[in-house]
Amino acid sequence: MSYDVLVPVDGSDRGFAGLEYCLASFPDASPTALFVADPAHDHTATVGSSEPTAERAQERGERVLERAADRADEYGRELRTELRTGTPHTEILAVADEKGADHVVLGSHGQSPITRPFLGRVSEAVVRRSSVSTTVVPETTAAIRDRELPGEILVPLDGSEQAEAALADALETFPDASHTAFHALDLPFDRPRSAVEGTYLEAVLEDRESRAEEILESAATLADERGATLETETAPGAPAREIVEYAESGGYDQLVMGSHGRSLAARLFTGSVAERVARRSPRTVTLVRGAPA
Known part of the structure; x- marks a missing residue:
């Protein structure tokens, strides 16, 4: 039986920690890496840049997914990739539903002054709304690689x-x-x-x-x-x-x-x-x- 795992990646270390966990923990699964280009939160813009925000976000997504595919290659795994534009948690949930994902693995971002670590805005929304089992990875990529999962x-x-x-x-x-x-x-x-x-x-x-x-x-x-x-x-x-x-x-x-x-x-x-x-x-x-x- 096929087991499909969706792994949102955003280029951050925590995002790739989720991919690392997936590749190490589900050797027989069919993983898909998803990047959601969110032009509304573009932190890569530079003063005087003439490149449209949407295009810049798309290009960044392509680079991130290429890195994800390279990491999967190191495991000898085939990784499907998906690039979407929109609000991250909305697109993650939509792709999980459209692709019939059995599981979602995502990194946890952000810290609260009250409780550390703390689910980030995107991961918390996915955890609350996902209809399938969800894994939250609050650790770094290095920590996951060092762990014998x-x-x-x-x-x-x-x-x-x-x-x-x-x-x-x-x-x-x-x-x-x-x-x-x-x-x-x-x-x-x-x-x-x-x-x-x-x-x-x-x-x-x-x-x-x-x-x-x-x-x-x-x-x-x-x-x-x-x-x-x-x-x-x-x-x-x-x-x-x-x-x-x-x-x-x-x-x-x-x-x-x-x-x-x-x-x-x-x-x-x-x-x-x-x-x-x-x-x-x-x-x-x-x-x-x-x-x-």
């Missing part, structure tokens, strides 16, 4: 169908990776077990631990059915923060998680935890859409 993958689970779909996707897409299923207990208090024993909070803790055990047992069963090995871990804390911190402290190479909901409204706004993780993670994050097989 797929590496160690952390799969956050919350008991939802979308999270289970993400686990199934990670196991099937990256069979050679090391997989860990992770559940954040999301306790309504920040106290050690010894401090809640004998209080009503102990029942809350036991309930969360029991649910975590059920979720991870279900994950282990899913992995067993696929002949895969799965590590399981839990930790107390708010899910988004705990997922990002656990992935970083554990040295994981990437995260794969469910993006909640498949309705039109859900396409416009991903699950709050998934979005926060995609915004804050210094590691590559894939948001999987769809129900488990």
Whole structure:
């Protein structure tokens, strides 16, 4: 079965990091590099230049796509290229739909003074509106090249169908990776077990631990059915923060998680935890859409 991956590139290092990730992670896929010439945001213009902005943007796009094709050649891969003119996120979504892309991989741009790294204007719009699974690569090209992908993958689970779909996707897409299923207990208090024993909070803790055990047992069963090995871990804390911190402290190479909901409204706004993780993670994050097989 053909697996088509769309990789928007804009000439920046982060854009090419997305291509690097795609070439390393999907060796059997059919990749397409897309450049969107956006005359409204032309940063290459020089004083006194007589060349029309649209032509200048088109020429830059051709150069960027040529570089992308050269990089694919180094992998011994054929890369299709597409050059469009318009608003980047609108064209990315349109091409993904027109070409029947199964997956979109894109670099993350920009930084927020509050949270670093932070999804850029284009990547955030694509993440929120894409109807297919999306990978956000916040790392540099050099960092991706130095990483042995797929590496160690952390799969956050919350008991939802979308999270289970993400686990199934990670196991099937990256069979050679090391997989860990992770559940954040999301306790309504920040106290050690010894401090809640004998209080009503102990029942809350036991309930969360029991649910975590059920979720991870279900994950282990899913992995067993696929002949895969799965590590399981839990930790107390708010899910988004705990997922990002656990992935970083554990040295994981990437995260794969469910993006909640498949309705039109859900396409416009991903699950709050998934979005926060995609915004804050210094590691590559894939948001999987769809129900488990």
